[in-house]
Amino acid sequence: xxxxxLRRTGVSADLCERLKRHQVxxxxxxxxxxxxxxxxxxxxxxPAVLELLxxxxxxxxxxxxxxxxxxxxxxxxxxxxxxxxLDRLLQGxxxxxxxxxxxxxxxxxxxxxxxxxxxxxxxxxxxxxLDSGVIYIDTESAFSAERLIEMAQARFPxxxxxxxxxxxxxxxxxxxRELxxxxxxNRLERLEEDIIACRVGLLILDSVxxxxxxxxxxxxxxxxxxxxxxxGQEAAVLKYxxxxxxxxxxxxxxxxxxxxxxxxxxxxxxADVSTEEDSGFVTAALGNxxxxxxxxxxxxxxEDTERRQIIIAKSPVAPFAVLSYTVQREGIRxxxxxxxxxxLIHGTDPGLQPIRVRTGFIHNLSQATPSSC
Amino acid sequence: xHRTVPSLPLAPSVKVKLINAGFQVASDLIxxxxxxxxxxxGISQEEAVEVLQMLRDDAQPHQQxxxxxxxxxxxxxxxEQSLGSxxxxxxxxxxxxxxxxxxGKTTEICGAPGVxxxxxxxxxxxDVQIPVCFGGLGGKALYIxxxxxxxxxxxxxxxxxxxxxxxxxxxxxxxxxxxxxxxVEKILSNLFLVRCHDYVELLAEVYLLPDFLSEHPEVxxxxxxxxxxxxxxxxxxxxxxxRLLNGLAQQLIQLAxxxxxxxxxxxxxxxxxxxxxxxxxxxxxxxxxxAATQRLILHWEGLRRLASLxxxxxxxxxxxxxxxxVQGFRDATDEPRHASPSENYSKRPRMEDLS
Numbered sequence: 001x002x003x004x005x006l007r008r009t010g011v012s013a014d015l016c017e018r019l020k021r022h023q024v025x026x027x028x029x030x031x032x033x034x035x036x037x038x039x040x041x042x043x044x045x046x047p048a049v050l051e052l053l054x055x056x057x058x059x060x061x062x063x064x065x066x067x068x069x070x071x072x073x074x075x076x077x078x079x080x081x082x083x084x085x086l087d088r089l090l091q092g093x094x095x096x097x098x099x100x101x102x103x104x105x106x107x108x109x110x111x112x113x114x115x116x117x118x119x120x121x122x123x124x125x126x127x128x129x130l131d132s133g134v135i136y137i138d139t140e141s142a143f144s145a146e147r148l149i150e151m152a153q154a155r156f157p158x159x160x161x162x163x164x165x166x167x168x169x170x171x172x173x174x175x176x177r178e179l180x181x182x183x184x185x186n187r188l189e190r191l192e193e194d195i196i197a198c199r200v201g202l203l204i205l206d207s208v209x210x211x212x213x214x215x216x217x218x219x220x221x222x223x224x225x226x227x228x229x230x231x232g233q234e235a236a237v238l239k240y241x242x243x244x245x246x247x248x249x250x251x252x253x254x255x256x257x258x259x260x261x262x263x264x265x266x267x268x269x270x271a272d273v274s275t276e277e278d279s280g281f282v283t284a285a286l287g288n289x290x291x292x293x294x295x296x297x298x299x300x301x302x303e304d305t306e307r308r309q310i311i312i313a314k315s316p317v318a319p320f321a322v323l324s325y326t327v328q329r330e331g332i333r334x335x336x337x338x339x340x341x342x343x344l345i346h347g348t349d350p351g352l353q354p355i356r357v358r359t360g361f362i363h364n365l366s367q368a369t370p371s372s373c
Numbered sequence: 374x375h376r377t378v379p380s381l382p383l384a385p386s387v388k389v390k391l392i393n394a395g396f397q398v399a400s401d402l403i404x405x406x407x408x409x410x411x412x413x414x415g416i417s418q419e420e421a422v423e424v425l426q427m428l429r430d431d432a433q434p435h436q437q438x439x440x441x442x443x444x445x446x447x448x449x450x451x452x453e454q455s456l457g458s459x460x461x462x463x464x465x466x467x468x469x470x471x472x473x474x475x476x477g478k479t480t481e482i483c484g485a486p487g488v489x490x491x492x493x494x495x496x497x498x499x500d501v502q503i504p505v506c507f508g509g510l511g512g513k514a515l516y517i518x519x520x521x522x523x524x525x526x527x528x529x530x531x532x533x534x535x536x537x538x539x540x541x542x543x544x545x546x547x548x549x550x551x552x553x554x555x556x557v558e559k560i561l562s563n564l565f566l567v568r569c570h571d572y573v574e575l576l577a578e579v580y581l582l583p584d585f586l587s588e589h590p591e592v593x594x595x596x597x598x599x600x601x602x603x604x605x606x607x608x609x610x611x612x613x614x615x616r617l618l619n620g621l622a623q624q625l626i627q628l629a630x631x632x633x634x635x636x637x638x639x640x641x642x643x644x645x646x647x648x649x650x651x652x653x654x655x656x657x658x659x660x661x662x663x664a665a666t667q668r669l670i671l672h673w674e675g676l677r678r679l680a681s682l683x684x685x686x687x688x689x690x691x692x693x694x695x696x697x698x699v700q701g702f703r704d705a706t707d708e709p710r711h712a713s714p715s716e717n718y719s720k721r722p723r724m725e726d727l728s
Contacts, residue, residue, distance in 0.1 A: 031576045034616055039385065045423065046382030054584075057577035064585070067516075067564040070525040077526065091526045098521045224644075232606025239521045240570045288653065291486035292602070292641045295522050314487040317527045319699070349673040350487040 003028060009059035011052065018042060027060040079202065079248045080128045082120055082155075083325075083332060086310065088340045089318045094248040095296065098316075099238055101208075103253035103284040104300035105357040108308055109327045110252045111142045112151075113300070114204045116331035117250060119152045121202035122169045127159065132201025132247075133172045135194060137187060139211050143175055154330035174198050181211045181230055188237045195245055203241065207252035208234070209285045228289045235293035251294065255355055256285040281354045284313075291351035301356040307335060313350040320347030378402075383424060390414045391424070403428055453477070457510055459501045459594060459635055461493065462538070463704050465693035469682050473500075475667070476510070476593060479626050479636040483655040484671035488678055489697050490639040491522045493671070494596045496702040497637060499531045501594040502560050504551040507539050512593025512634075513563040515585070517578060519602050523566065532560040534700030565589070572603040576617065579624055586632050595628070599639040601656045615660050622664035638665060677705070 004027045007016045022041045024030055030038065030053070038049050070077075078092030087093045094100045094117075102110045118136060123129025136143055152160050152169055160166050174194065178184045184205075194200070208231075216227040242249040259280045284291065284299065291297070297314035303324060312321045321343040324335045337343065347353060376399040378391050394414040396402055402410070402424065410421040444452075458473035467473050474480050474497060484490045498516055503509025516523060536555055543552050569575040575597070586592055600621075608614040629636045643656040655662065655670070662668070668684035681692040694705035 027577070028573045031573050031580075032613065032617065034620055039382075043384050043386050045384045045387075045427075048384075053580050057580040060573060061577040061581050062567055062569055062574050064515075064565050064567050066562050067525050067528055067566055068558060068562040070566065071529060071558075071561050074526075077524070091524075095524055098524070224646075229606045232602075236571065236603075236606065243521055243568060243570070288486070288642060288644050289605070292599075293520075295520070297487075316491055316522045316524045319697075346676040347487075348676055349485050351485065352673075 004060050006030065006056070009056055011055060015042060015044075015052070027056050030056045031060075076246065079117075079121070079130060081117065082128060083323075083334050085323055085334055085338060085340050085343065086312075089312060089321050089343070090296075090315065091317045094250065095317075096246050096248045097243045098295035099235065099242060099249050099251060099293070100296040100298065101251045101253050101284075101294040102298045102300060103255065104355060105255050105282070105302065107358065108300040108302065109325070109332065110300060111140075111206055112147075112327050113332055114206050114250060114252065115143070115148050115151055116155070117202060118148065118173050118204065119155065119169065119331070122172045123156070123159075127156070130201035133174060133198040134202045134204065135174050135176065135191065135198065135200050137176045137178060137184065137203075137205045139178055139184065139205075140207060141177065142206065145170065148173065150329060151331045154328075172198075174200070179211065181215050184211055185230070185234060185237070188234060188241070191241060195241065195247075200245070201247050203238070203247055203249045205238070205249070205251045207254060208290075209252075209254040212286065213254070224287075228287070231286060231290050231293065235290075253290075254285045255282050255357070257281070258283045258352065282357055283352055283355055284350070288351050291349075297350045299350075299353060299355055302358045303356070309356075311345075311347070311353065313347060313353045320345050381424075381427065383427065384420075387416055387420050387424065390416050399428055456633055459497055459510060460503070460508070461496060461702055462500060462535070463693075463695050463702050465704050466680055466695060466702075469680070469688065469691045469693055470667070470669075470685075471688045474594075474635050474637060476635045477630055477633055478666040479622070479629055479638065479664070480667045480669060481638045481640055481655075481665035482669045482671060483640040483642060483683075485642050485653060485673055488671045488673055489695070489702065490671060491520075491598055492527075492697050493702050494598045494637060494639060495523070495528050496531055497594060497635075498564050498596060499528065499535050499560060499701070501635075502555075502563055503535065503539065504548075504555065506548050506551050507542060510593045511591075513565065513589060513591045514594040514596065515565045515567070515589075515592050517567045517569060517575070517595070517597045519569045519575060519597070520599055521568070522598065525561070528564065529557055529561065530699060531701040532557045535560070565592070569603065572607060572617070575600075575603050576621065579621060582624075582628055586628065586634075590632075592632075593634050594637065595625075595634060596637045597625075597639070599641060601639070601641040605641070605643075605656060611658070615658065618657060618661055618664065622661075626666070 006019060006025060006027065007013065009027065019025070019042055024041060033041070035046070035049050035053065038052070039046060042049065042052065044052065077096055078090070078094065079096055080087050080093040102113055104110055114136070118134045120128070121130045121132055121134045124131045148170065149166060152166060176187055178187050212227060212231065216223045218224045218227060238249050257280045284297070294314070295316060299311040299313045301309050301311065303309045307324050307326055310323045310325060312318045321340070322345050323343050325332050326335060378396050378398065379388055381388065381399065391414050396414070405425065407418060407421040407425060410416070410424065411418050456476040458470070458475045460467055460473040482490050482493060494516070498514040501510050501512050501514050503511070505511045536557065539552055539555060543549050567578055569578055604614055604618065625636045628634065641656045642653040644651050645654045666686065670681045670683045672679055672681070677694055678696060679692050679694055682688055682690055696703055696705045
């Protein structure tokens with residue numbers, strides 16, 4: 001609404017002309033100057049300027065609702081992840097209309113989680129899905145269509161036993177490959193049409209960090225600010241899309257080493273104490289500003305060779321919690337206790353939460369299994 | 374009387390014509406008639422009438438205004454006590470703030486991500502609605518959300534906890550009656566919500582607030598969560614950003630005093646690199662630090678959450694620990710707080726009537 005042209009707001013025609021001569025054409029231009037400056041540009045007295053500001057504000061201000069209106073639409077507030085304990089902690093699932101970030105070391109399961117969510121979004125509402133399309137913006141070329149099919153068949157074998165349903169599911173996932181920051185931003189700014197045309201109910205950006213870290217070397221002066229600005233713009237566009245279309249937006253992030261004192265985390269077991277380093281620790285990438293931008297942050301990390309953990313590190317509704325999982329053919333499978341109470345932990349600043357990475361390479365010689373067709 | 378013509382709030386073209394016609398000071402114009410002014414200065418008849426009306430409004434109540442404009446400190450004391458404050462249900466924080474978030478002032482809450490700024494704002498939006506007989510303000514709230522962190526399920530949980538808390542306290546019939554009307558739905562319906570996507574929508578909303586407040590005079594709290602996000606990435610020209618933020622701060626403090634409401638703003642933290650060391654400071658720059666009346670900084674210390682009062686005209690700097698529970702923003706100790714109904718949430722002793 002900020003770019004609304006003045007002549008459509010009810011401002012008189014000759015005033016519009018006068019302002020146009022000073023490059024003031026949209027609501028944004030009018031509100032970006034101070035009232036005294038506007039007096040000079042428009043040639044109006046102070047009370048008349050205030051009246052003009054009120055008129056312009058009415059044209060571009062958002063509507064006022066009450067919290068009760070939102071509460072009445074309770075069933076449409078969340079997207080279930082099909083992991084029961086996680087859903088219960090998040091009070092229904094991933095929030096629609098907000099940004100959820102999944103961050104962690106490579107190979108931990110972030111892309112697997114995203115592919116699983118893509119399958120779930122295409123399911124009919126009776127099965128907990130959104131019955132909608134999915135837009136998957138892939139910057140690392142990590143998306144695999146075969147894995148999508150395999151996961152769908154393994155997770156919902158009876159439903160996807162019918163081949164048409166598999167094909168229909170696959171046709172609802174729309175993949176965009178973008179390789180630079182500017183490409184990603186351009187794509188996001190033009191995404192409204194695609195969202196409407198494909199009837200999209202879930203937007204995934206995998207990953208935010210890879211393009212940004214390729215192009216911005218933060219040791220150079222000024223780059224940190226540029227990077228923060230770009231991330232802020234991306235976040236603003238994503239929040240706008242998620243809010244207007246009431247869809248969940250899932251982003252993935254990477255890890256970085258933070259130089260400084262580590263925060264004591266009681267959920268680590270004793271075996272790790274010997275490998276603790278005081279000079280730095282691993283945490284989510286993209287810095288403090290980005291930690292403010294995301295509404296929910298889920299951290300995935302390694303527990304041991306087989307199992308991994310999801311930590312709810314930042315959420316407006318959920319307490320700090322850690323859940324164990326493994327990656328199987330059907331996607332993410334939660335292990336351990338079904339009771340949410342037993343997973344609560346003490347947490348800290350989500351931008352400084354230490355993340356455990358895979359140390360050492362332990363392998364078992366496994367039997368080769370033929371891939372199913 | 375001694376105002377010069379260029380300083381009058383008139384259109385620039387009119388001012389230029391008046392000056393060219395030889396009018397230097399407001400007193401030159403005051404006795405003129407519209408037609409005479411019109412011919413001498415070469416301005417239109419409507420403009421002449423506008424000029425004279427403006428001068429008349431300016432001059433006439435001048436004598437009376439001078440007498441009523443100054444308020445004695447005694448009157449101010451009575452006013453401040455009658456305004457009250459909004460409790461946070463965290464007694465440590467209420468003590469530090471001198472009773473709660475004060476009405477008639479702007480309070481800024483800065484903090485690192487995930488520390489609880491949105492939780493505190495949602496708690497205040499529920500607490501402002503506590504009926505007067507329980508020590509609250511019985512008012513409504515306006516929540517301006519620029520980040521998308523407002524989730525109604527959480528507010529409903531906090532509202533339920535607040536209603537339960539009041540149920541435990543209810544003793545006399547007036548309180549029991551008020552309690553019957555205090556339901557979770559009522560609390561949610563008195564919480565107005567606006568979602569602004571960029572700084573233009575935020576500025577537009579603030580320009581329209583006087584109209585909104587005259588339609589809804591029971592609003593006692595305005596929350597802007599957060600004021601930092603829309604201003605942090607769209608601006609090439611930082612001096613323009615500072616001008617707009619200052620204008621915004623002025624409008625908000627004016628609303629707070631004129632309409633007797635509390636304005637709460639949340640701010641983010643930014644990394645400042647100096648001498649090779651980086652530390653977190655409140656965002657939006659140094660000049661923004663002067664904008665709010667009170668500044669509260671929430672921060673992490675290891676696994677603990679601390680709140681520090683950083684700037685206040687009437688309270689001492691102090692730091693307390695708090696926690697976020699399923700019921701909302703609470704003290705860091707584990708035992709539940711049962712206050713007696715007669716306890717006044719304001720900790721400042723009431724002054725006897727001294728007049």
